[in-house]
Amino acid sequence: xxxxxxxxxxxxxxxxxxxxxxxxxxxxxxxxxxxxxxxxxxxxxxxxxxxxxxxxxxxxxxxxxxxxxxxxxxxxxxxxxxxxxxxxxxxxxxxxxxxxxxxxxxxxxxxxxxxxxxxxxxxxxxxxxxxxxxxxxxxxxxxxxxxxxxxxxxxxxxxxxxxxxxxxxxxxxxxxxxxxxxxxxxxxxxxxxxxxxxxxxxxxxxxxxxxxxxxxxxxxxxxxxxxxxxxxxxxxxxxxxxxxxxxxxxxxxxxxxxxxxxxxxxxxxxxxxxxxxxxxxxxxxxxxxxxxxxxxxxxxxxxxxxxxxxxxxxxxxxxxxxxxxxxxxxxxxxxxxxxxxxxxxxxxxxxxxxxxxxxxxxxxxxxxxxxxxxxxxxxxxxxxxxxxxxxxxxxxxxxxxxxxxxxxxxxxxxxxxxxxxxxxxxxxxxxxxxxxxxxxxxxxxxxxxxxxxxxxxxxxxxxxxxxxxxxxxxxxxxxxxxxxxxxxxxxxxxxxxxxxxxxxxxxxxxxxxxxxxxxxxxxxxxxxxxxxxxxxxxxxxxxxxxxxxxxxxxxxxxxxxxxxxxxxxxxxxxxxxxxxxxxxxxxxxxxxxxxxxxxxxxxxxxxxxxxxxxxxxxxxxxxxxxxxxxxxxxxxxxxxxxxxxxxxxxxxxxxxxxxxxxxxxxxxxxxxxxxxxxxxxxxxxxxxxxxxxxxxxxxxxxxxxxxxxxxxxxxxxxxxxxxxxxxxxxxxxxxxxxxxxxxxxxxxxxxxxxxxxxxxxxxxxxxxxxxxxxxxxxxxxxxxxxxxxxxxxxxxxxxxxxxxxxxxxxxxxxxxxxxxxxxxxxxxxxxxxxxxxxxxxxxxxxxxxxxxxxxxxxxxxxxxxxxxxxxxxxxxxxxxxxxxxxxxxxxxxxxxxxxxxxxxxxxxxxxxxxxxxxxxxxxxxxxxxxxxxxxxxxxxxxxxxxxxxxxxxx
Numbered sequence: 001x002x003x004x005x006x007x008x009x010x011x012x013x014x015x016x017x018x019x020x021x022x023x024x025x026x027x028x029x030x031x032x033x034x035x036x037x038x039x040x041x042x043x044x045x046x047x048x049x050x051x052x053x054x055x056x057x058x059x060x061x062x063x064x065x066x067x068x069x070x071x072x073x074x075x076x077x078x079x080x081x082x083x084x085x086x087x088x089x090x091x092x093x094x095x096x097x098x099x100x101x102x103x104x105x106x107x108x109x110x111x112x113x114x115x116x117x118x119x120x121x122x123x124x125x126x127x128x129x130x131x132x133x134x135x136x137x138x139x140x141x142x143x144x145x146x147x148x149x150x151x152x153x154x155x156x157x158x159x160x161x162x163x164x165x166x167x168x169x170x171x172x173x174x175x176x177x178x179x180x181x182x183x184x185x186x187x188x189x190x191x192x193x194x195x196x197x198x199x200x201x202x203x204x205x206x207x208x209x210x211x212x213x214x215x216x217x218x219x220x221x222x223x224x225x226x227x228x229x230x231x232x233x234x235x236x237x238x239x240x241x242x243x244x245x246x247x248x249x250x251x252x253x254x255x256x257x258x259x260x261x262x263x264x265x266x267x268x269x270x271x272x273x274x275x276x277x278x279x280x281x282x283x284x285x286x287x288x289x290x291x292x293x294x295x296x297x298x299x300x301x302x303x304x305x306x307x308x309x310x311x312x313x314x315x316x317x318x319x320x321x322x323x324x325x326x327x328x329x330x331x332x333x334x335x336x337x338x339x340x341x342x343x344x345x346x347x348x349x350x351x352x353x354x355x356x357x358x359x360x361x362x363x364x365x366x367x368x369x370x371x372x373x374x375x376x377x378x379x380x381x382x383x384x385x386x387x388x389x390x391x392x393x394x395x396x397x398x399x400x401x402x403x404x405x406x407x408x409x410x411x412x413x414x415x416x417x418x419x420x421x422x423x424x425x426x427x428x429x430x431x432x433x434x435x436x437x438x439x440x441x442x443x444x445x446x447x448x449x450x451x452x453x454x455x456x457x458x459x460x461x462x463x464x465x466x467x468x469x470x471x472x473x474x475x476x477x478x479x480x481x482x483x484x485x486x487x488x489x490x491x492x493x494x495x496x497x498x499x500x501x502x503x504x505x506x507x508x509x510x511x512x513x514x515x516x517x518x519x520x521x522x523x524x525x526x527x528x529x530x531x532x533x534x535x536x537x538x539x540x541x542x543x544x545x546x547x548x549x550x551x552x553x554x555x556x557x558x559x560x561x562x563x564x565x566x567x568x569x570x571x572x573x574x575x576x577x578x579x580x581x582x583x584x585x586x587x588x589x590x591x592x593x594x595x596x597x598x599x600x601x602x603x604x605x606x607x608x609x610x611x612x613x614x615x616x617x618x619x620x621x622x623x624x625x626x627x628x629x630x631x632x633x634x635x636x637x638x639x640x641x642x643x644x645x646x647x648x649x650x651x652x653x654x655x656x657x658x659x660x661x662x663x664x665x666x667x668x669x670x671x672x673x674x675x676x677x678x679x680x681x682x683x684x685x686x687x688x689x690x691x692x693x694x695x696x697x698x699x700x701x702x703x704x705x706x707x708x709x710x711x712x713x714x715x716x717x718x719x720x721x722x723x724x725x726x727x728x729x730x731x732x733x734x735x736x737x738x739x740x741x742x743x744x745x746x747x748x749x750x751x752x753x754x755x756x757x758x759x760x761x762x763x764x765x766x767x768x769x770x771x772x773x774x775x776x777x778x779x780x781x782x783x784x785x786x787x788x789x790x791x792x793x794x795x796x797x798x799x800x801x802x803x804x805x806x807x808x809x810x811x812x813x814x815x816x817x818x819x820x821x822x823x824x825x826x827x828x829x830x831x832x833x834x835x836x837x838x839x840x841x842x843x844x845x846x847x848x849x850x851x852x853x854x855x856x857x858x859x860x861x862x863x864x865x866x867x868x869x870x871x872x873x874x875x876x877x878x879x880x881x882x883x884x885x886x887x888x889x890x891x892x893x894x895x896x897x898x899x900x901x902x903x904x905x906x907x908x909x910x911x912x913x914x915x916x917x918x919x920x921x922x923x924x925x926x927x928x929x930x931x932x933x934x935x936x937x938x939x940x941x942x943x944x945x946x947x948x949x950x951x952x953x954x
Contacts, residue, residue, distance in 0.1 A: 042093070043131040046101040051094050054084055054130060057117065058091030061126055065091045071119030076359055078381055083113055084130055093128070101132045102169035109171050118359065123374065125407055136174035136227025140166035142235040143292040150335030151209060152242040159205040160190070160248065162329065162339040164292050165198075166223035166233050173226040180222045187219065194341055195255050203237070211241040245283040245334020249275040256342040258310075262318040263349045270301065273308040275330030275338055282333045291327035291339065301344070303328060310342060318348045319383040350388035350437025356380050356445040359410075364452035367421040375401065376413040376447060380433045388437035395431055403431065413447070421451040422488050455493035455547025459485040461555040468523065468557060472531040472564045480514070480523045480559060485543035492546035496521075501540040501554065510539045514559070523557065531563040532604055565609040565658025571666045573600040583669035585676075586648075588640045596625065599632035599666055601654040611657035617665065620648045625670070627652055634668060644672050 042055045058064060067073075068088045075086050083104075085096030105111030113130040142164060149161055168176040179201045181189045186209060190202045201221070217239040225231050251273060258271040277284045288308040290298060300314035301324070310326065326342035360377040382389040393411050395403050400417045413429065427449045434442035461483065468481035487494040498521040503510050515524050523541070537559055544552035574584075574597065584597045603610040614632040619625055624644060626637050634650065648670035655663040 039127040041129040045133045048095045054093035077115040138169040139231035140168045140223035140233035146236040149239045152245045153211040161203040165200045177226040178224045247278040248336030249277045249286045249330040249338045251275045251340040262316040268312040270310045277332045294327045318346045348385045352383040353441035354382045354391045354433040354443045364450035373415045378411040390436045453490040457488040458551035459487045459543040461485045466557040483521045495546040499542045505537040531561045536560045563606045567604045568662035569601045569603045569654040569664045571601045583671045594636040596634040609658040617651040617653045619650045
């Protein structure tokens, strides 16, 4: 035996619960007892701070830090809480949780903590006992702060009155030591001890009491402990003086003892106490009760107030408490009391099954572990005592394991033979612990042990070889096939990775064609395949597991390329050339079924994708030729006649049988003629027709754009003219009040030559061809008259021929008299009518013109001025004449008087003396009317605006 002394200094001075001997440096002697099994004992005071040093376990056990780390040293306690912790890095024991001796051990002394330090590889157990030393951290406490006593005035000196003792959770010198009573004129204190050494106090009457002098006394009882600094507790005693009863009850024994089994039934009689009183009558009656200090056990025991029987009222548990201390008080009618102590000891019964705790469990266990390998460390305990707490353990003998006892309450589970994960990957080991009580209790604990894998199996493919089919023109990255391999191992040993063996395929590395997903084994196409270049090839895939060292296996994969209709037919004959035109000659004497030519085409695809069919898409004469569906031969359907055109164009479509099908077209030029010169002259237009077809779309789009542009420009021009005329009307209308009086003269209804309805004659040059879509129309300068001639036989342009006006007039017929107006039908100004007094067409108008008509004539004249440069032409009066100072309204033409009859060649006039002038021929009239500018319209007045609007709508 050897002694280790640790220096301990208390640094906190604020807590009142720590005694003064801890506030100064103190040398604590720690006794370490070394035994054969490695047992060490330490002594430490309670309430040490967390992390405080308890002892150096490395030095005390003769170990080193490396051994603690390699052996995975740890603390095992049978209780759930660990107050002491192990610092593996330093090899010291430190305080892990706050230690309260009173909470941990109550009144049990000495108070110790027991635990084991466990080391593995090899297995070692070291028992550690730590004694918890008490410090003065509790003051004496009375259960009640105040108590009441009734004392008869006849009480004699020496009468004793039991006072509830104070309770101090500390032990030894720190526990309760002395009492003081203040004031103490009539009473003195007497401190007594029970047989077990516990102290109690009695208050003894020193001088008699006189109720008439003082009816009530208030005393203070103070309890002191022996700690430093000293702590106290107080009790207020209220004494009421009575006139009767001068004898107190007396128990037959001061201490009673009883034994009770922990499985005793409720209502069982534990003990009977008895007290006697020397008084007589009612003062002799005694009642029994538990003192205030025993109220905490009232739910387990109960005392009969009349006879003193102590009965069991609650369950007992030997494992929780082995004994109970009861304080019984006997009180008479006068309030005199006596007290005794009842010690109840609990005897053990086998009522607890063993408990199995797994300290260490090596799971999973490698399948190549050698026999005698430790799998688990077990702690088996039984809370019962004696034979009831003795336990034995066993497992199923058919399992390849054994259980062995290493020390008291500790067992080891070891392997008994070699293991094979592929045969059995998991074991359910049931450990049975049985005690030796009567009846015996047992507990089962099942451990699920997994056997970890060792890489001893190579991957195996599901098939001996694989064949995959992929369509040509596939997208790069498309999945071709997925290969799978299985490995009997597990974990990384069964994690298979797939690789492509770098072999040559058609002289090129296989990696340029195919890639393999290392995780899934999916074979992907690196590039697009072409059936016409490669029809099939073979690669080799390797499966390798993740073991150390890795194991692998190979499999061959044959990849077949399937054809796709990705090539259109190619026409070999007739050869299409843009430089020259090749034509097949068919004599006009050819019979039905005459072989004109044969369309030869090929398709580089295979299978039904290369099956070709021939169809006639369009032809100059569909009734003359046909095409063989399978052979592409062009033959005549009927007899060739002289009416058939020399130039025949056939368009043949060649289609394959793929899905979807592809096609090609070929144009075949056929000449129906008996001589070569005829063919040569007729086939000069084939190129022209081809160019025409190519440019037709462009011309249509261009024409549509031009028409849309002209339409928009026309709309803008019309709106501009409308706005301009409306402004002019508004201007003249507002200034109408200031116009001078202008004499009005009736106009003449005549068409002045060249200046009437048809003012201009235009010449046109037309180039006509047999193809009307290529004709040209040229607009030439205006002349007196022109005649258009067309040569419909060819493409020649016919020169224009000018004719005099007299010739044209001579060829025209005079107008029909049926179209002449009568005197009453001739148009005139508003309100005009033919009367006998006034001849029609001569002199002033029958009715004077209205103001609106005068304003209309003035606005028409103004409009003539603004459009003089556009409307004046040959034969009209010049500006110098029309706008001279002598110009009057008689020179302003009245456009209401000119009447043009559609379909007729005459213009009607109201002047009888002037001959009727005939209109030009219809062709010239149409051309002249198209070129003639619109005469200016008379401005509308507000009076006539509504009428003109209605006419325009019509």
